Amino acid sequence: MTIETGPAHWLRLQDRVCVVTGAASGIGRAIAEVLAAQGARLALLDRNAQLLEDVARQLGTHERPAIAVPCDTASEDQLQQAALRVERELGAAQTLVNNAGVLRAGSLGALALDDWNLVLSVDLTGYWLTARAFGAQLRAHRHNEGASMVHVASIAGHFPQSHSGAYSAAKAGVCLLSRQLAVEWGEDAVRSNVVCPGMIRTPLSADFYAQPGVEQARAAATASGRVGEPQDIAHVAAFLASQRSAYVNAAEILVDGGMSSKLMDMVPRPGFSPAR
Numbered sequence: 285m286t287i288e289t290g291p292a293h294w295l296r297l298q299d300r301v302c303v304v305t306g307a308a309s310g311i312g313r314a315i316a317e318v319l320a321a322q323g324a325r326l327a328l329l330d331r332n333a334q335l336l337e338d339v340a341r342q343l344g345t346h347e348r349p350a351i352a353v354p355c356d357t358a359s360e361d362q363l364q365q366a367a368l369r370v371e372r373e374l375g376a377a378q379t380l381v382n383n384a385g386v387l388r389a390g391s392l393g394a395l396a397l398d399d400w401n402l403v404l405s406v407d408l409t410g411y412w413l414t415a416r417a418f419g420a421q422l423r424a425h426r427h428n429e430g431a432s433m434v435h436v437a438s439i440a441g442h443f444p445q446s447h448s449g450a451y452s453a454a455k456a457g458v459c460l461l462s463r464q465l466a467v468e469w470g471e472d473a474v475r476s477n478v479v480c481p482g483m484i485r486t487p488l489s490a491d492f493y494a495q496p497g498v499e500q501a502r503a504a505a506t507a508s509g510r511v512g513e514p515q516d517i518a519h520v521a522a523f524l525a526s527q528r529s530a531y532v533n534a535a536e537i538l539v540d541g542g543m544s545s546k547l548m549d550m551v552p553r554p555g556f557s558p559a560r
């Protein structure tokens with residue numbers, strides 16, 4: 285048996301057509317960078333056309349194109365146009381990373397219906413519509429090595445957080461949507477998995493870190509002692525995109541630096557505090 289060693293070969297993503305939504309910024313951009321470094325051919329979708337062009341220009345090469353496909357992932361029409369263009373210019377997508385997302389603050393008692401609908405339309409319905417728009421292309425790989433979907437959900441999909449109710453409900457929906465897709469499309473060799481990031485420093489969350497003390501308090505809430513970076517998510521997404529995760533299906537990987545395991549450390553336990 286030949287063991288491939290070089291990092292560029294291990295994931296075997298060379299020339300694979302990968303679609304990444306929300307690729308103009310933050311986690312989506314980092315995922316696009318990691319996939320490009322692995323030799324993938326990229327279709328980058330985002331509604332921010334200008335930023336998207338910059339990313340595509342930075343990542344694309346003659347042999348490994350990265351095309352910018354401006355698209356609102358809440359729009360079925362735009363997604364269908366995007367899917368046609370990707371197939372025409374790059375060939376059938378073999379990986380789809382659903383990542384475009386928005387966040388709106390608001391407690392469930394006070395949240396405007398428009399905000400609820402916006403968050404659900406991008407963060408949940410948009411993932412389903414994107415999967416459906418690229419579904420035929422993904423299924424077209426069933427006679428070779430199959431295809432992979434990776435959905436970026438959130439730790440918020442497992443743990444409620446006050447004033448963020450629409451977001452948590454949407455992300456919880458993504459976790460089950462992914463398993464549903466895995467079950468329905470498994471016979472066509474399309475896998476579907478979720479990455480649940482914890483706290484990651486991106487433009488989406490930049491305002492939080494601008495407040496004094498937030499970075500330190502957030503770092504202390506994790507077992508790893510730091511806030512996550514977009515690359516922390518991108519490397520896991522690349523693994524799930526690749527054939528190295530061939531038997532990982534309908535799964536979720538929590539990438540939160542151990543934050544969700546610190547629950548019992550939050551309650552007072554007199555006599556058990558460690559001596560430091």
Ligand SMILES: NC(=O)c1ccc[n+]([C@@H]2O[C@H](COP(=O)([O-])OP(=O)(O)OC[C@H]3O[C@@H](n4cnc5c(N)ncnc54)[C@H](O)[C@@H]3O)[C@@H](O)[C@H]2O)c1
Pocket residue numbers: 305306307308309310311312329330331332355356357358383384385386406410436437438439480481482483484485486487488489
């Ligand atoms: N940053 C975090 O701490 C964190 C934690 C958990 C989950 N997430 C999730 O990670 C994903 C990426 O978030 P991020 O932190 O990189 O945010 P970001 O704001 O940096 O990037 C999100 C990208 O999605 C794009 N986008 C938003 N709505 C869109 C639409 N309707 N159509 C097309 N593109 C659209 C934006 O233009 C932007 O480029 C989101 O799904 C988010 O919910 C982030």
